[in-house]
Amino acid sequence: MKYELLHSTDPATVSESDLNFPASSSTPSMDRVTNGSVDFRGRIADKRKTGGWRASPFIIANEAAERLSAFTVSASLVLYLTKEMKESLPDAATHVSDWVGATYLLMLVGAFLADAYLGRYLTVILSSAVYLIGMIMLTVSASVPTLRPTCSTETSNCPSSATPGQSAFLYSALALVALGTGGVKPNVPSFGADQHDENDEKELSYKYTFFNFFFLSIKVGALLGLTVMVYIEQEKGYAWGFGLPTGIMFASVVILAAGFPRYRYKKPMGSVFTRFIQVIVVAVKNHFKGVEVSHEVKLYEVATEESDILGARKLSHTPQYRFLDKAAVMEDPELTDITDRWKLCTVTQVEELKTFVRVFPVWASTIALSLSLAQQSTFFLAQSKILNRKLGPNFVIPPGSMQVFAVINAFITVPVYEKCIVPILQRKTNHHRGLTSLQRMGLGLFISIFALALAAAIEHMRRTHSNPSDLSVFWLVPQFFILGGAESFTYVGQLEFFYDEATDGMKSVCGALFLSEIGIGSWVNTALVKMVEGATGTGEGGWLRDDLNESKLDYYYAILAAISAVNLFLYVWVARRYKGRHQG
Incomplete structure (x- = not known):
């Protein structure tokens, strides 16, 4: 099944290959880590001095x-x-x-x-x-x-x-x-x-x-x-x-x-259990609205290089547990508040629960x-x-x-x-x-x-x-x-x-x-x-x-x-x- 991805800032779809995000979203110095870790001063960690x-x-x-x-x-x-x-x-x-x-x-x-x-x-x-x-x-x-x-x-009494x-x-x-x-x-x-x-x-x-x-x-x-x-x-x-x-x-x-x-x-990175509940709630709501997941369905993901989960990399879409994908379907094309995760979840958030x-x-x-x-x-x-x-x-x-x-x-x-x-x-x-x-x-x-x-x-x-x-x-x-x-x-x-x-x-x-x-x-x-x-x-x-x-x-x-x-x-x-x- 081919899924299409809908970005938050661009309603155009992308090919399936775009779903496979790189492990690192940037090309930092070879001396710096690429997994988002920081040192005790809050700077990107230097491999030569830390870890x-x-x-x-x-x-x-x-x-x-x-x-x-x-x-x-x-x-x-x-x-x-x-x-x-x-x-x-x-x-x-x-x-x-x-x-x-x-x-x-x-x-x-x-x-x-x-x-x-x-x-x-x-x-x-x-x-x-x-x-x-x-x-x-x-x-x-x-x-x-x-x-x-x-x-x-005194009494030799043992309780x-x-x-x-x-x-x-x-x-x-x-x-x-x-x-x-x-x-x-x-x-x-x-x-x-x-x-x-x-x-x-x-x-x-x-x-x-x-x-x-x-x-x-x-x-x-x-x-x-x-x-x-x-x-x-x-x-x-x-x-x-x-x-x-x-x-x-x-x-x-x-x-x-x-x-x-x-x-x-x-x-x-915020409460993972809250994110789990959000995916379940939105998937169930969309299910009862009659939302289906098919070849033509567009799954929502933010357009930024990193996911919208603080410090977390984007996750590639997987075909398992398709019911949960309903949480990332943009059911209402007129939806303006796309940052409300109780109404629309990202592919990364769904994959986290999967x-x-x-x-x-x-x-x-x-x-x-x-x-x-x-x-x-x-x-x-x-x-x-x-x-x-x-x-x-x-x-x-x-x-x-x-x-x-x-x-x-x-x-x-x-x-x-x-x-x-x-x-x-x-x-x-x-x-x-x-x-x-x-x-x-x-x-x-x-x-x-x-x-x-x-x-x-x-x-x-x-x-x-x-x-x-x-x-x-x-x-x-x-x-x-x-x-x-x-x-x-x-x-x-x-x-x-x-x-x-x-x-x-x-x-x-x-x-x-x-x-x-x-x-x-x-x-x-x-x-x-x-x-x-x-x-x-x-x-x-x-x-x-x-x-x-x-x-x-x-x-x-x-x-x-x-x-x-x-x-x-x-x-x-x-x-x-x-x-x-x-x-x-």
């Missing part, structure tokens, strides 16, 4: 420090709730899942504020301050005895649960941490990617290298958090365990601020991996606690440190894949990344099935063993390690996919969308736990009980493996039919 690997080390170091704090808290929270706050294991597991879910869904809010109003850098700095306040409150909760249910030295006030203080602290993380997490990777000009082939290759180093920085933070920090917490108590990450969180803010003059900045609609099924079909990953900080952790954790005569492995084996996988998988496997795959697939981002994500989903199936088999062996407490905690290493491999492939694939497919005005929102699935997965885990408890009960015969020796956790893992297998088939069906905006 690239001049700026990336600050962002990578900041992420490592912030993730160290986050992993230390997440690895300890279930144990803190059960041991210090006197919650039952199922309740603690669901509360942690709910908190993780809220944390990641709040990332959509943080991404919206960054793209629409504040910009990524300012959003990260302000959110970090909120995060830091929450960490301080969490440290106070662990330090002040009256903020926890503690035994009375069976926390008071409403104690719980309120703790969960207020966790709420601030969740709110702060919601502003930090989705914007840091996008801010890092902004440091590389996509129209420069050399910087484009550096962007993919940045994504791999960024992922490894997350794992460096996790490695230190799950080993050094968790061990200090075991030996010194939760006050130290939460206090040190609080100090490191402060250091992460200082690190990020230190790179201020070296960064490239993208200006806020992009979101395209990536949504891919996002939805990868949620099952997040459901699997939720086990690492809940039931995998509970298993670690009851197995033999002695390493030599004097050292006991902290339960939270077992997640380090998932981290070790990333340190093996990412470099081996990049240095050894990608060159081989490049020759076979003729793709510059060896595997496409969709293929890489699918491989991760495939691996996750084996991780959960193995977890079910190991738990069945442990549960039916004559003396399960004598079994070494290292029996759990395979399930942590393999699940870590699944995350390595899927996470980096998602970073590449969502950033590449996102339009200029929705980079952070797309990044938050893929991160929010971790929150959705945690909430699905909570719902599934409640469903299993409702179906099997919490007493004798129940699958999920306070005492894992009396539970049937292996059955639960088997259900997760089955869900992951079904999800893989769904993902393959979606991925095979996916057609990105660059293929339009």
Whole structure:
């Protein structure tokens, strides 16, 4: 189908080739970026002084420090709730899942504020301050005895649960941490990617290298958090365990601020969700007016070199989702107020919504991996606690440190894949990344099935063993390690996919969308736990009980493996039919 384009200042139509706008609307100096980024003075960014690997080390170091704090808290929270706050294991597991879910869904809010109003850098700095306040409150909760249910030295009376006030203080602290993380997490990777000009082939290759180093920085933070920090917490108590990450969180803010003059900045581009609603409203109105999209229909676009979305490049028209094209049809030839987007939208605005609609099924079909990953900080952790954790005569492995084996996988998988496997795959697939981002994500989903199936088999062996407490905690290493491999492939694939497919005005929102699935997965885990408890009960015969020796956790893992297998088939069906905006 051939579409014609109607300019705002010239009613004449243009040929279909004019719909394919250049990546850059001007021909700037070779030393200047062409993606609209500016330096801290508001001038077009100079490649010689800003961005690239001049700026990336600050962002990578900041992420490592912030993730160290986050992993230390997440690895300890279930144990803190059960041991210090006197919650039952199922309740603690669901509360942690709910908190993780809220944390990641709040990332959509943080991404919206960054793209629409504040910009990524300012959003990260302000959110970090909120995060830091929450960490301080969490440290106070662990330090002040009256903020926890503690035994009375005079009456030897030990309360069976926390008071409403104690719980309120703790969960207020966790709420601030969740709110702060919601502003930090989705914007840091996008801010890092902004440091590389996509129209420069050399910087484009550096962007993919940045994504791999960024992922490894997350794992460096996790490695230190799950080993050094968790061990200090075991030996010194939760006050130290939460206090040190609080100090490191402060250091992460200082690190990020230190790179201020070296960064490239993208200006806020207005509310992407408002633009989405405008397209839907105008398309529906025109539909009921009888507007049709055909070969002769003229689609509206501004005549300026850039789109009318501040700082965003024009998008080429694609033939998918033709209903939405009705929003760009100039239905009334006498329309004078062509700047009112509640009456007439541009092709670029319509294509922006089409992009979101395209990536949504891919996002939805990868949620099952997040459901699997939720086990690492809940039931995998509970298993670690009851197995033999002695390493030599004097050292006991902290339960939270077992997640380090998932981290070790990333340190093996990412470099081996990049240095050894990608060159081989490049020759076979003729793709510059060896595997496409969709293929890489699918491989991760495939691996996750084996991780959960193995977890079910190991738990069945442990549960039916004559003396399960004598079994070494290292029996759990395979399930942590393999699940870590699944995350390595899927996470980096998602970073590449969502950033590449996102339009200029929705980079952070797309990044938050893929991160929010971790929150959705945690909430699905909570719902599934409640469903299993409702179906099997919490007493004798129940699958999920306070005492894992009396539970049937292996059955639960088997259900997760089955869900992951079904999800893989769904993902393959979606991925095979996916057609990105660059293929339009």
